[in-house]
Every structure is written in structure tokens, then in C-alpha cells.
Amino acid sequence: EVQLVESGGGLVQPGRSLRLSCTASGFTFGDYAMSWVRQAPGKGLEWVGFIRSKAYGGTTEYAASVKGRFTISRDDSKSIAYLQMNSLKTEDTAVYYCTRDPGSGSYVYWGQGTLVTVSS
Amino acid sequence: DIQMTQSPSSLSASVGDRVTITCQASQDISNYLNWYQQKPGKAPKLLIYDASNLETGVPSRFSGSGSGTDFTFTISSLQPEDIATYYCQQYDNLPQTFGQGTKLEIK
Numbered sequence: 001e002v003q004l005v006e007s008g009g010g011l012v013q014p015g016r017s018l019r020l021s022c023t024a025s026g027f028t029f030g031d032y033a034m035s036w037v038r039q040a041p042g043k044g045l046e047w048v049g050f051i052r053s054k055a056y057g058g059t060t061e062y063a064a065s066v067k068g069r070f071t072i073s074r075d076d077s078k079s080i081a082y083l084q085m086n087s088l089k090t091e092d093t094a095v096y097y098c099t100r101d102p103g104s105g106s107y108v109y110w111g112q113g114t115l116v117t118v119s120s
Numbered sequence: 121d122i123q124m125t126q127s128p129s130s131l132s133a134s135v136g137d138r139v140t141i142t143c144q145a146s147q148d149i150s151n152y153l154n155w156y157q158q159k160p161g162k163a164p165k166l167l168i169y170d171a172s173n174l175e176t177g178v179p180s181r182f183s184g185s186g187s188g189t190d191f192t193f194t195i196s197s198l199q200p201e202d203i204a205t206y207y208c209q210q211y212d213n214l215p216q217t218f219g220q221g222t223k224l225e226i227k
């Protein structure tokens with residue numbers, strides 16, 4: 001059974017950093033791209049970015065709203081994807097979901113989400 | 121970025137009703153369009169991929185159609201468990217973008 005479990009969310013002050021983890025199980029993690037999608041309280045879904053599998057260079061793509069501040073990485077030996085968030089802003093407050101990306105953008109498997117609150 | 125305009129933003133219907141949601145892309149996205157259902161406090165669930173293909177395990181009362189810029193999502197006979205917010209998503213171009221959502225309520 002495919003499972004994705006996010007962790008690392010919490011309350012953080014503006015300008016500070018936070019790292020989210022997405023621990024995967026039930027599939028060969030290294031074969032898949034992994035994406036992050038967020039949802040601000042009471043708002044819609046926003047794609048944050050993704051990391052390709054090593055077979056496709058392990059490269060990353062980001063939404064303009066987070067480019068230069070957020071970094072996605074992966075540790076295939078541990079089946080974990082990371083979202084490093086720096087210079088956090090109040091508008092980054094959201095539930096952050098990780099998803100398994102089959103390369104088509106069709107997200108079947110999602111984690112339960114982890115809430116990040118950026119506030120002083 | 122490709123803008124996805126979803127309508128209506130909210131909808132109230134009765135059990136058994138046929139419900140239709142539309143999504144318009146700001147440019148041609150071929151059939152690179154998905155539909156998701158999201159219930160409160162839960163992650164989204166993929167219902168329709170590639171505009172018209174039913175995801176495994178999804179009831180056949182859900183369907184999708186369209187290509188290019190205009191897409192339609194239909195529930196043929198609304199059930200109480202269909203109460204949720206529905207989102208379209210394009211994945212033709214990065215950044216992937218979602219519609220603003222349609223909140224479906226029971227009348």
C-alpha cells in the first residue's frame with residue numbers, strides 16, 4: 001500500500017526557516033518524481049514544485065511564488081522527500097501536501113498534509 | 121501561467137440531480153486536465169484524469185469531457201457523499217495550475 005507521511009510543520013516566525021519531510025512507503029521511491037502542493041486556510045490548491053527522479057536528472061521546478069526561497073530535495077536511500085522553506089512569509093501559511101508524481105501531473109497518492117503557520 | 125477559470129464557485133443541488141461544473145483554460149491545454157474532489161480536512165482525491173478518464177475505483181456517476189480550452193465535469197446523479205469541493209487542474213505547462221474550486225452543497 002502506498003503511503004506518504006508529511007512531518008515538520010508548525011508555527012514559525014516570518015523570515016525564519018522550516019524543513020518539511022515526506023516519508024514514503026509501499027513503492028520504489030526512487031522511480032518517481034515527488035511534488036508538493038499547498039493550501040492556504042480556506043483557499044484553493046497551489047502547486048509548489050517537484051523533484052524529478054534520478055533517472056531524469058533529479059532536477060527541480062518551482063512555482064514563482066516560492067522560487068529562490070524553497071528547495072526540494074530527496075534521499076532515495078531513506079525514501080524521503082524534503083521541502084526546505086527559507087525566508088518564510090505570512091502568505092506561506094498553508095497545509096503542505098506531498099504527492100507521488102507519475103510524470104503526468106495526475107496525483108493519485110497524497111499525504112495527509114502538515115500545517116505550516118507563519119506568524120509573529 | 122495558464123489560468124483556470126472554474127464555475128460556478130458554489131452550487132446547491134438535490135440528491136439525484138445532475139450536476140455540471142465547467143473549467144476554462146486561458147490557452148489550449150489539449151486534454152491535460154484532471155478533476156479532484158476534496159472533503160473538509162482531507163487531501164484531494166483524483167477522480168478524472170486526461171479530461172475524460174475515470175480513475176480506478178471512482179463511481180461511474182462521475183464523468184469528464186472536453187479538450188482544448190473548455191472542459192466539463194458531471195455528476196449524473198448526486199449522492200449525499202458527493203458533498204465536497206471540486207477542483208480542475210491543468211498539467212500541460214508548468215506551473216501546474218488549479219481552478220479556484222467549486223463547493224458543492226446539498227439543497
